[in-house]
Amino acid sequence: MFAFAFVLVPLYDVFCEITGLNGKVTGTSTLSEESLAISEQRELLVQFITRNNESMPWHFKSEKSQMRVVTGNQYDAIFVFHNKTDKAMVGQVIPSVSPGRGADYFHKTECFCFDQQYLAAGERIELPVRFIVDPALPKEIGSLSLGYTLFDITDRIDATKEVAKL
Amino acid sequence: MSTVVETHDHEGHHGPAKGLTRWLFTTNHKDIGTLYLWLSFTMLFVGGAMAMVIRAELFQPGLQIVQPEFFNQMTTNHGLIMVFGVIMPAFVGFANWMIPMQIGAPDMALPRLNNLSFWLLPMAFGILVSTLFMPEGGPNFGWTFYAPLSTTYAPSTVNFFIFSVHIMGISSILGSINIITTIFNMRAPGMTLMKMPLFVWGWLITAYLLIAVMPVLAGVVTMMLMDINFGTSFFNAAGGGDPVLFQHVFWFFGHPEVYIMILPAFGIVSHIIETFSRKPIFGYSSMVYAMASIAILSFVVWAHHMFTVGMPLAGELFFMYATMLIAIPTGVKVFNWVATMFRGSISFETPMLFAIAFVALFTIGGFSGLMLAIVPADFQYHDTYFVVAHFHYVLVPGSLFALIAGAYYWLPKWTGNMYDETLGKLHFWLTFISVNITFFPMHFVGLAGMPRRYPDYALQFADFNMLISMGAFLFGVTQLLFLFIVIKTIRGGKKATSEVWEGTRDLGLEWTLDSPPPHHTFTVQPQVK
Numbered sequence: 001m002f003a004f005a006f007v008l009v010p011l012y013d014v015f016c017e018i019t020g021l022n023g024k025v026t027g028t029s030t031l032s033e034e035s036l037a038i039s040e041q042r043e044l045l046v047q048f049i050t051r052n053n054e055s056m057p058w059h060f061k062s063e064k065s066q067m068r069v070v071t072g073n074q075y076d077a078i079f080v081f082h083n084k085t086d087k088a089m090v091g092q093v094i095p096s097v098s099p100g101r102g103a104d105y106f107h108k109t110e111c112f113c114f115d116q117q118y119l120a121a122g123e124r125i126e127l128p129v130r131f132i133v134d135p136a137l138p139k140e141i142g143s144l145s146l147g148y149t150l151f152d153i154t155d156r157i158d159a160t161k162e163v164a165k166l
Numbered sequence: 167m168s169t170v171v172e173t174h175d176h177e178g179h180h181g182p183a184k185g186l187t188r189w190l191f192t193t194n195h196k197d198i199g200t201l202y203l204w205l206s207f208t209m210l211f212v213g214g215a216m217a218m219v220i221r222a223e224l225f226q227p228g229l230q231i232v233q234p235e236f237f238n239q240m241t242t243n244h245g246l247i248m249v250f251g252v253i254m255p256a257f258v259g260f261a262n263w264m265i266p267m268q269i270g271a272p273d274m275a276l277p278r279l280n281n282l283s284f285w286l287l288p289m290a291f292g293i294l295v296s297t298l299f300m301p302e303g304g305p306n307f308g309w310t311f312y313a314p315l316s317t318t319y320a321p322s323t324v325n326f327f328i329f330s331v332h333i334m335g336i337s338s339i340l341g342s343i344n345i346i347t348t349i350f351n352m353r354a355p356g357m358t359l360m361k362m363p364l365f366v367w368g369w370l371i372t373a374y375l376l377i378a379v380m381p382v383l384a385g386v387v388t389m390m391l392m393d394i395n396f397g398t399s400f401f402n403a404a405g406g407g408d409p410v411l412f413q414h415v416f417w418f419f420g421h422p423e424v425y426i427m428i429l430p431a432f433g434i435v436s437h438i439i440e441t442f443s444r445k446p447i448f449g450y451s452s453m454v455y456a457m458a459s460i461a462i463l464s465f466v467v468w469a470h471h472m473f474t475v476g477m478p479l480a481g482e483l484f485f486m487y488a489t490m491l492i493a494i495p496t497g498v499k500v501f502n503w504v505a506t507m508f509r510g511s512i513s514f515e516t517p518m519l520f521a522i523a524f525v526a527l528f529t530i531g532g533f534s535g536l537m538l539a540i541v542p543a544d545f546q547y548h549d550t551y552f553v554v555a556h557f558h559y560v561l562v563p564g565s566l567f568a569l570i571a572g573a574y575y576w577l578p579k580w581t582g583n584m585y586d587e588t589l590g591k592l593h594f595w596l597t598f599i600s601v602n603i604t605f606f607p608m609h610f611v612g613l614a615g616m617p618r619r620y621p622d623y624a625l626q627f628a629d630f631n632m633l634i635s636m637g638a639f640l641f642g643v644t645q646l647l648f649l650f651i652v653i654k655t656i657r658g659g660k661k662a663t664s665e666v667w668e669g670t671r672d673l674g675l676e677w678t679l680d681s682p683p684p685h686h687t688f689t690v691q692p693q694v695k
Binding site: 012094 | 380381397403418
């Protein structure tokens with residue numbers, strides 16, 4: 001049962017997949033066969049929300065706060081990152097899609113959230129999110145919100161480097 | 167075999183060892199039961215003192231007596247001590263005293279393991295309470311210690327807290343192994359499972375629950391330890407983890423834990439109501455099946471503590487329905503207790519008063535539990551004083567009353583002296599009245615929106631809070647009367663017969679023994695018809 005506590009971590013993933021309940025916050029990066037076969041397209045609104053966790057000092061904003069998109073087509077959304085401090089830092093963005101039921105249907109083929117972001121002191125960059133909204137998105141969902149939370153992981157990276165040196 | 171028996175009888179004449187080493191090294195179930203009971207009685211006053219600090223601060227709006235940082239340590243440790251240091255050890259103390267006597271066994275199956283199980287606890291609580299005196303202060307994140315408050319934002323004393331929880335868990339697991347082994351292997355011939363006393367059944371089921379879920383608690387505090395000290399991200403979103411994982415794993419332990427705290431109480435209450443109604447318990451087998459159903463169901467309802475975290479609707483509905491289901495076997499038990507009393511020849515000695523109060527007030531606690539089970543309603547009740555009212559009703563006039571009732575019921579057996587009935591009744595009425603003054607208004611302030619774990623509150627809650635605090639002070643002081651009664655009984659009183667109460671000879675094997683029983687009992691197995 002002690003191991004069971006730890007095994008719960010992957011078990012939840014399995015449970016989400018089997019039941020389709022999927023409280024997961026993001027979908028897969030590619031469309032399924034069935035979805036590719038759907039030729040019917042519909043329009044919906046995709047909104048972008050950015051937030052910084054606690055005291056993360058970077059400027060982190062989306063260029064556009066929302067986009068009207070069509071299912072099945074690929075779109076780019078640009079996000080601006082600016083390290084306003086005088087120290088090099090590392091950030092990690094964690095995504096979340098709302099409503100939860102829609103998360104499965106939001107496919108990010110390319111995203112800065114896949115990687116850690118290193119920014120030198122004062123550095124500013126613009127990074128894209130490339131996404132496709134699945135044509136199989138349920139009719140009841142008229143808009144999707146893509147929320148990004150930016151975490152400061154500089155300390156964790158430093159700590160890992162220390163451990164790696166050993 | 168008979169040669170062994172004779173040697174035993176000779177040894178019995180020597181009696182227990184003298185002095186401090188008797189208690190340090192004892193392997194005797196009666197001594198160990200006594201140790202657990204005194205530990206839990208002491209912790210009752212420690213945890214109770216913390217509650218008095220809480221209620222003193224909440225007596226009036228504003229911050230008068232303690233800083234919020236210390237207030238949070240009080241709420242956290244009050245919960246931890248009452249759950250792990252009072253209710254659980256007290257029931258284990260009853261188990262140690264009563265299970266061998268009730269099944270006709272000479273002792274527990276693993277007596278030395280029994281000693282270890284007890285002595286781990288003062289160590290664990292010493293570590294826990296000592297953190298309150300450390301510079302950074304003790305645990306301040308609630309007894310449910312959610313991450314990241316208990317990981318990223320915790321004082322460094324959290325590591326002592328984790329160590330303490332591990333030790334308590336080991337104690338419970340070892341004790342439960344002992345109990346299950348004893349019950350399965352050492353029952354007197356003729357005592358089939360369905361002839362066992364209900365207290366023994368209650369503990370058999372509880373022991374399985376403990377073995378199943380204490381390791382999960384150990385798992386979650388180990389994950390915490392790793393997140394705090396070894397850079398893992400179980401509960402840290404930045405590293406790909408999730409704070410909600412903590413809540414799932416904790417409550418997977420936490421929900422069965424609250425049934426662990428009530429099932430032995432159900433057993434005790436069944437015995438007392440049967441005795442003082444002078445009528446066999448109504449529906450013995452349904453009582454057993456009900457306890458087993460409650461235990462099994464308790465594994466699949468944990469997320470009702472987390473309705474507000476953002477679960478998918480289907481998940482919330484499942485947990486809502488499963489939680490409401492538990493009311494059914496519980497209701498069976500309540501109706502059976504009432505049916506036992508119906509047309510019985512009832513007398514209202516102190517144990518019976520506490521047992522009847524248990525049935526009525528635990529049911530009220532159950533009703534507020536049902537209200538909390540309704541998902542949309544819970545969105546309003548969650549983290550308010552309504553929840554505090556609910557669990558205090560099921561734990562105080564629930565578990566604690568059953569413990570007190572059991573103490574009055576079996577003290578004459580343990581000590582050989584009757585307790586003072588007038589004082590006992592006084593203790594009951596003061597407790598009953600103060601418990602209701604303390605906890606009933608919490609329903610109202612909770613429904614009106616007062617949040618829990620807050621050192622201060624909005625002005626509209628002031629009157630009820632003052633009333634609650636006054637009830638709490640009376641309740642606290644009244645338990646000093648209980649301490650007085652217990653000590654008075656130990657020191658002397660009207661001599662008790664082996665039967666103690668009318669007509670108990672056929673109700674259980676413990677009533678065939680002397681009061682107090684010799685240090686070693688049932689060295690020869692009794693036969694049960």
